Amino acid sequence: MAERLPIVVAGGGPGGMSVAVALALQDIPIIVVEREPDFPIDLRAGSFHPPTVEMFDRLGVGDQMRANGIRVPVWQIRERRGGVIAEFRLEMLAGDTPYPFRLHIEQHKLSRFLGQRIKDFPHADLRFSTEFVSYEQYDDRVRGEIEGPEGRETIEASYLIGADGGRSTVRKQMGVAFEGFTWPERYLVASTTYDLATHGFAMNAYIADPVEWAAVFKVPHDGPPGLWRVVFPIQPEVSDEQALDLPFVRDKLGGFLAELADVDIPYHSIYRVHQRVAETFRDGRVLLMGDAAHANNPLGGMGLNSAVHDAMNLAGKLDSIWHRKGDADVLLERYVRQRRGVTIEFVQAMSIRNKRLLEEQDPEVRRQRLEELRQTAADSDAAYKHLLNTSMIASVRRAEAIE
Ligand SMILES: Cc1cc2nc3c(=O)[nH]c(=O)nc-3n(C[C@H](O)[C@H](O)[C@H](O)COP(=O)(O)OP(=O)(O)OC[C@H]3O[C@@H](n4cnc5c(N)ncnc54)[C@H](O)[C@@H]3O)c2cc1C
CATH class of the missing domain: 3.30.9.10 (D-Amino Acid Oxidase, subunit A, domain 2)
Structure with a gap:
């Protein structure tokens, strides 16, 4: 039966590995294909927000991530010449999360811990040095072409997840526009x-x-x-x-x-840094997530956090579909509304605002914006609200509330 075909994940980056482990935990057979011969040493992401740290627990890598990471209880806005403008203390979020801190740890360590975790599941198959090349979609399955050390191979999947990064082959094959701009x-x-x-x-x-x-x-x-x-x-x-x-x-x-x-x-x-969101995250049985679905500048540290949030959301929907607890179209369209919705409403808007704040040329506008932040940090209600947004707690809650 088509539904018993594995789910194929194109891309074994931290986003792809997160969705793969989340699916494997639900007894769903998965195949991950990763182009590189091992998890690449990637120096991009290093800052994880509280909801993501909670998700690491659900993926079974929370203890390792916390044991190997640095807990950052406070972050600052400064002026290059004027020193500290505002400090935000995450302990204000103690009532909202068991992990009121930013966790700093290199993204390739997350991939590696998830790579160890996936070995626990006999129904999970992680293939390195294997490129996802192309796919064709039918009513009941997706047929993919992959190219590995043994040459070309056709694999059949119940669903295909494009977690293959900003230059996503899957997204290009879908013919979906990557709307936005490059800085x-x-x-x-x-x-x-x-x-x-x-x-x-x-x-x-x-x-x-x-x-x-x-x-x-x-x-x-x-x-x-x-x-x-x-x-x-x-x-x-x-x-x-x-x-x-x-x-x-x-x-x-x-x-x-x-x-x-x-x-x-x-x-x-x-x-190179982009602000882009795919026109849609879904075409039938083919789904996009992580950088394949959206890209943003790193000020605020939200790209990979979003990829993990996509992974957990999408895995939840596919779990319900797999175990016949809901309608596939309804659930997958909800995934798109929820995750694409908060990508635009929160991540794109906040990351662009963060960059504009830091680079503002007009001295009067700069003074005003920095003064607003100073006042936000000094007012406990405003600081708390700012922390809910910047810690991505608000965006995860908002996504859950979208029907
Ligand atoms: C300077 C900088 C700092 C950053 N800091 C942060 C931060 O602090 N916090 C944060 O949340 N985000 C941060 N980001 C963003 C973050 O790095 C990305 O959002 C994150 O890597 C996305 O993960 P991903 O798994 O979706 O994609 P990727 O990490 O790009 O992984 C995609 C994987 O797919 C593989 N692949 C590609 N094509 C194919 C194919 N055809 N077949 C098989 N495999 C394929 C690739 O080899 C790769 O392993 C930062 C980015 C930059 C540039």
Whole structure:
């Protein structure tokens, strides 16, 4: 029977692995195909919000993530020249979540823990070095072409999930527009062991400046003391090659803080950043999630968190369909309304607002916006509401409320 065919997940990134484990936990057979020979060391996401940390428990990796991550109880908005503008303390959320902190840990560690977890399930098949190539859809199944070490193969699936990242093959095959825009500047991320806390930086800080804003995240790396990542915008006239040149990176760090001018830089990388949402997340039995479905700038740390939220939502719907507890069309359309809805209403809106705040050129507008934030942080009701939004608790609740 078609429904007994496995669910195929294209892409074994942290989003794809989350949905795969969530489905395997419901006794649903799954196949994950990942193009790379192993989980790639990916230095992008590192900041996880409370609802996502709760979801890690449901996936059976919560203890490992917390044991290997850094708990960040407070984050800051700063001015490059004026110091701290506002501090937000997550302990205000203690009544809303058992985990009132941001958890900082590299995204490839999440993939790896989920990769270990998936070995617990005999009905789960994770195939590395295997590319998802194309699909055809029928009333009762999806037939996919994959290419692995043994060559081309056809696999049949009851559903196909495109979790294959921003350049998603599945999304392109669906013929769905990836609506939105790409920012002209790219983001340079440079890491150092130099302890920015000695200069008053919280382990997560956003630094406004009309010429060159920055963002700071402390991540565990190989264990204490960890690494501080500093993110800078790179203007279009600077090539990737120039931006990745070590003297250029040192110059950026030294301009940010004189003490960083000659520190070791164990890692540095550059990223193009988009604000895009797929026109729909569904075509029949084919579903999109994670970066394949939406992309946003990383200020506020919401891209991968959203991918995990998509994964849990979608796995819940597919679980009901698989175990014949609901109508497939109704449930999958609800997935699209819920997750696409909050992507636009919350994640796109907030991440664009965060970037505009940091880069504001007009001194009067900048002063006003920073003053508003200062007042928000000083007023406990307003600070609490701000924390519900920025911690993504509000967006998860809102998605659940969408019929
Ligand atoms: C600088 C930076 C910092 C960031 N920080 C944060 C943060 O702190 N918090 C946060 O929530 N988000 C953050 N993000 C965003 C986050 O990195 C992404 O949202 C996240 O990686 C999305 O996960 P994913 O699994 O959907 O996609 P990906 O991580 O892109 O994984 C897709 C996987 O699919 C595989 N694949 C692709 N095509 C195929 C194919 N045809 N067949 C088989 N496999 C395929 C790829 O190899 C990859 O492993 C940041 C992004 C940047 C650029």
